[in-house]
Structure formats: structure tokens, C-alpha cells
Amino acid sequence: MYDVNQKRVAKVLKKCRQYLNWVQNSVLEGEITEANYKKLKMEIERIIRQDEDSVIFYSLRTTKYSSREILGLKKCGDENII
Amino acid sequence: MYDVNQKRVAKVLKKCRQYLNWVQNSVLEGEITEANYKKLKMEIERIIRQDEDSVIFYSLRTTKYSSREILGLKKCGDENII
Numbered sequence: 001m002y003d004v005n006q007k008r009v010a011k012v013l014k015k016c017r018q019y020l021n022w023v024q025n026s027v028l029e030g031e032i033t034e035a036n037y038k039k040l041k042m043e044i045e046r047i048i049r050q051d052e053d054s055v056i057f058y059s060l061r062t063t064k065y066s067s068r069e070i071l072g073l074k075k076c077g078d079e080n081i082i
Numbered sequence: 083m084y085d086v087n088q089k090r091v092a093k094v095l096k097k098c099r100q101y102l103n104w105v106q107n108s109v110l111e112g113e114i115t116e117a118n119y120k121k122l123k124m125e126i127e128r129i130i131r132q133d134e135d136s137v138i139f140y141s142l143r144t145t146k147y148s149s150r151e152i153l154g155l156k157k158c159g160d161e162n163i164i
Contacts (some may be wrong), residue, residue: 011132023138026108045154053155054153054154060142068138071123
């Protein structure tokens, strides 16, 4: 999930969507290989400003012990907004 | 993590912070009992608008298979913003 300056939101989202699925305004999810994960992080670091933006990655090695619940709006299949 | 209308951000954040720790603008984390988790969800549902806002809960039953990485700004101990 990211929290970045408005100027860089579109860029960060676009980059993340190359690898992950968009689930909420600033949240993406997906299966990613170790190599692609490293690549994504490097690419994000080139886009964001270290002193203004923040991007958090949660890595779950298995989904066996995790679950997700959404209250309110569900953003599914919003594939053509950007 | 939440994505709610500006009008309700402070309310949602305040409520979440009664149970969890704030890690990024719209992201909180923490250990929570099953009972408190239910309570939090009920309280959040009373605050948000189902057609405008979205709050996602990821539950990890163990942290053994998960990790977190932050790029950019780390929000730690921002205890007195609200």
C-alpha cells in the first residue's frame, strides 16, 4: 500500500499494477516472484521521494494463516481507470 | 487500511487507533483479540458510508510467515497528530 504525493500517485499505481492487482485506492495485492518483488521495489524507489512518500509491502509466504475482510466499497475489476 | 472520504478520515483513524498502531497515513497494525476485532468492525461500519468508503482488514493468525518492508517515509511514534 502506498501513501505518496498526489503528483506521483499515478506513476506509483501504474508501476505496481504491472505486477499486482488493485484492491483499494492505495492498496494492491498479488502473487509475485522474489525476482519481480526486488524489481518492483527498485522501480518504486526510483519514483518516490524518500522524504515525502511511503510504500509498505507486506509479504505473506502463505495465505493459509491469513484472511481479508472489506467493509464498505469493494473495488473489483476497475481495470480501466488509468 | 482505509480509504474514506476526507470528512470521515479523522473519525475512522481515531477509532482504529483505540485498538491498533498507526504505521502509515491510512494503515494501522496490531494485535487484537477476536472480540475486539468484531467490535472494531461494528464501530467502523457505523462511521463509514458503504457507497463511498472502504476499509480493508488483513488478519494474520501468525507473523511467522509474513514480513513487512517500508520504502520511503517511516511513520513511527507520530502519536500527537490527532
